[in-house]
Amino acid sequence: MLILHCPFCGPRDHSEFLYGGDARRTRPAPDDADGARWHDYVFLRDNPRGTHVEHWQHIHGCRAWLTVTRDTVTHEILAVTAARPAAAAGDGR
Amino acid sequence: MPPKSQMSEYSVLSLLREGLTGHTGWPRAWRDPAPKAEYDTVIIGGGGHGLATAYYLAKNHGITDVAVLEKGWLGGGNVGRNTTIVRSNYMIPGNTEFYEFSLKLWEGLSQDLNYNVMVSQRGQLNLVNGQAQLDAAARRGNVMRANGIDAELLTPAAVRRRVPFLDFSPAARFPIYGALYQPRAGTVRHDAVAWGFARGADRRGVDLIQNCEVTGFRIERGRVTGVETTRGTIGARRVGLAVAGSSGQVAALAGLRLPIESHVLQAFVTEPLKPLLDYVIGFGAAHFYISQSDKGGLVYGGDLDGYNSYAQRGNLPLIEEVASAAASLMPCVSRLRQVREWGGIMDMSMDGSPIIAATPVDGLYLNAGWCYGGFKATPASGWCFAHTIATGRPHELNARFALDRFRAGAHIDEKGAGPTPNAH
Numbered sequence: 347m348l349i350l351h352c353p354f355c356g357p358r359d360h361s362e363f364l365y366g367g368d369a370r371r372t373r374p375a376p377d378d379a380d381g382a383r384w385h386d387y388v389f390l391r392d393n394p395r396g397t398h399v400e401h402w403q404h405i406h407g408c409r410a411w412l413t414v415t416r417d418t419v420t421h422e423i424l425a426v427t428a429a430r431p432a433a434a435a436g437d438g439r
Numbered sequence: 440m441p442p443k444s445q446m447s448e449y450s451v452l453s454l455l456r457e458g459l460t461g462h463t464g465w466p467r468a469w470r471d472p473a474p475k476a477e478y479d480t481v482i483i484g485g486g487g488h489g490l491a492t493a494y495y496l497a498k499n500h501g502i503t504d505v506a507v508l509e510k511g512w513l514g515g516g517n518v519g520r521n522t523t524i525v526r527s528n529y530m531i532p533g534n535t536e537f538y539e540f541s542l543k544l545w546e547g548l549s550q551d552l553n554y555n556v557m558v559s560q561r562g563q564l565n566l567v568n569g570q571a572q573l574d575a576a577a578r579r580g581n582v583m584r585a586n587g588i589d590a591e592l593l594t595p596a597a598v599r600r601r602v603p604f605l606d607f608s609p610a611a612r613f614p615i616y617g618a619l620y621q622p623r624a625g626t627v628r629h630d631a632v633a634w635g636f637a638r639g640a641d642r643r644g645v646d647l648i649q650n651c652e653v654t655g656f657r658i659e660r661g662r663v664t665g666v667e668t669t670r671g672t673i674g675a676r677r678v679g680l681a682v683a684g685s686s687g688q689v690a691a692l693a694g695l696r697l698p699i700e701s702h703v704l705q706a707f708v709t710e711p712l713k714p715l716l717d718y719v720i721g722f723g724a725a726h727f728y729i730s731q732s733d734k735g736g737l738v739y740g741g742d743l744d745g746y747n748s749y750a751q752r753g754n755l756p757l758i759e760e761v762a763s764a765a766a767s768l769m770p771c772v773s774r775l776r777q778v779r780e781w782g783g784i785m786d787m788s789m790d791g792s793p794i795i796a797a798t799p800v801d802g803l804y805l806n807a808g809w810c811y812g813g814f815k816a817t818p819a820s821g822w823c824f825a826h827t828i829a830t831g832r833p834h835e836l837n838a839r840f841a842l843d844r845f846r847a848g849a850h851i852d853e854k855g856a857g858p859t860p861n862a863h
């Protein structure tokens with residue numbers, strides 16, 4: 347079991363969370379008409395072996411989206427923060 | 440290269456002779472050559488797909504100046520880790536014909552390779568657990584039959600005659616509404632597939648180089664001219680990449696970013712039993728499948744663990760989930776001991792379908808995105824990848840498996856899950 351330290355709920359089993367994938371992709375602006383940028387955003391991945399920054403949602407807890415830094419070889423969790431900066435600052439609850 | 444005669448042909452006669460002389464006369468099944476400075480074609484990855492590609496390059500195209508470079512040992516990757524199921528019950532154009540061609544190749548493969556890969560067409564029952572699923576199964580079966588593929592929709596009674604030990608009770612958690620049955624589906628001995636293709640390629644002159652990891656590419660003016668490896672630089676006019684779970688990593692060495700994520704998939708085996716399960720069963724309610732190996736163990740698996748991973752081992756929640764699916768489908772398994780579990784790294788593509796195609800680098804070809812279904816594809820994948828490398832153009836069977844199909848909107852999304860690789 348991976349243990350994710352949710353900043354709101356404390357240490358919880360990863361089975362309480364939904365995996366949201368790579369958090370380092372940047373979504374083009376909604377009115378960006380460039381198909382190539384949308385293609386890269388939606389379909390391409392760095393898929394690193396080692397440190398991966400990824401989203402998890404605490405669906406069986408506070409339901410917040412979190413940003414997790416994890417090693418894809420050892421599965422070690424290196425950091426967990428709230429995905430929304432406002433929530434991280436403590437005024438987003 | 441040792442003389443051809445030393446590479447003996449396997450036959451009933453040779454088996455008898457060796458049986459009578461203590462099995463001391465078998466020659467090694469393939470050579471262990473040092474890499475040459477240069478080859479016409481280099482294949483990266485000594486899994487099922489890389490070895491099959493080398494075999495068909497030699498056999499179908501007469502291209503024998505070929506090396507297969509494997510970072511570990513032949514067959515140590517997914518080809519030796521899968522649950523050995525082969526079938527051709529696909530519904531989307533592109534997949535349907537390709538997987539059926541593969542099943543036809545399996546049917547003649549032992550003779551073709553002169554190597555018993557133990558093809559067992561025991562039939563697969565894909566169970567249906569609801570009315571909507573029954574309609575979907577009927578439609579899938581019709582698509583298969585319209586393409587000349589065997590498929591039968593079975594009633595619950597017909598399912599029960601074949602596998603009476605499933606939970607048919609009125610209180611069953613997942614009532615059985617029937618099954619889509621493919622009689623020609625079954626299992627193939629996975630290690631034998633790696634070894635058979637390896638021996639077949641070696642006998643046609645291909646060099647199989649183990650303990651040789653590719654660490655970089657030589658690319659001059661947009662064209663590949665060779666690879667850097669832990670055993671030195673090896674020149675090549677053409678390079679084929681077939682490294683399954685490592686696809687993203689190795690492609691990045693050539694400057695490519697792929698529509699692929701790497702995820703771990705586990706498999707499990709119980710203590711051996713007397714013959715119990717004569718079919719392969721796919722369970723529609725949960726993602727779960729099970730068959731019985733020739734040694735007697737029940738071999739089964741389910742979903743991916745669900746997060747990016749390069750660790751060839753899985754996690755406990757999935758073990759629990761798969762075990763509970765097993766017990767709700769086949770209550771009699773609940774008292775069995777599970778003796779082993781292991782994991783393999785899956786190259787999960789963005790639409791669940793593979794890529795067999797040229798890349799933006801001239802002379803570099805890609806075979807990837809097999810998700811957890813690439814074992815059944817092994818012979819057709821090798822056949823089509825060899826054709827693509829040899830002629831520079833895709834075979835009609837892999838024309839849709841292009842790398843740029845996502846850009847073109849031509850996805851082959853059998854499950855309709857969208858670009859969420861952990862859901863395919």
Ligand SMILES: Cc1cc2nc3c(=O)[nH]c(=O)nc-3n(C[C@H](O)[C@H](O)[C@H](O)COP(=O)(O)OP(=O)(O)OC[C@H]3O[C@@H](n4cnc5c(N)ncnc54)[C@H](O)[C@@H]3O)c2cc1C
Pocket residue numbers: 483484485486487488489508509510511512514515516517518519520521522523524525651652653654681682683684685689704705706740781782783784785809810811812813814815816
């Ligand atoms: C648990 C599990 C169950 C499965 N069940 C089924 C099933 O029932 N039916 C089915 O059809 N499919 C199944 N699959 C999927 C199937 O096994 C794979 O899709 C298929 O084996 C992948 O192709 P391959 O055999 O060439 O891969 P591999 O055997 O993984 O070959 C890739 C090779 O590339 C080598 N390599 C990697 N990087 C480098 C490098 N830099 N230099 C040199 N070599 C390198 C690796 O060492 C490896 O040997 C399953 C997979 C798993 C893990």
Ligand SMILES: [Zn+2]
Pocket residue numbers: 352353354355356404407408409410
């Ligand atoms: Zn929480």
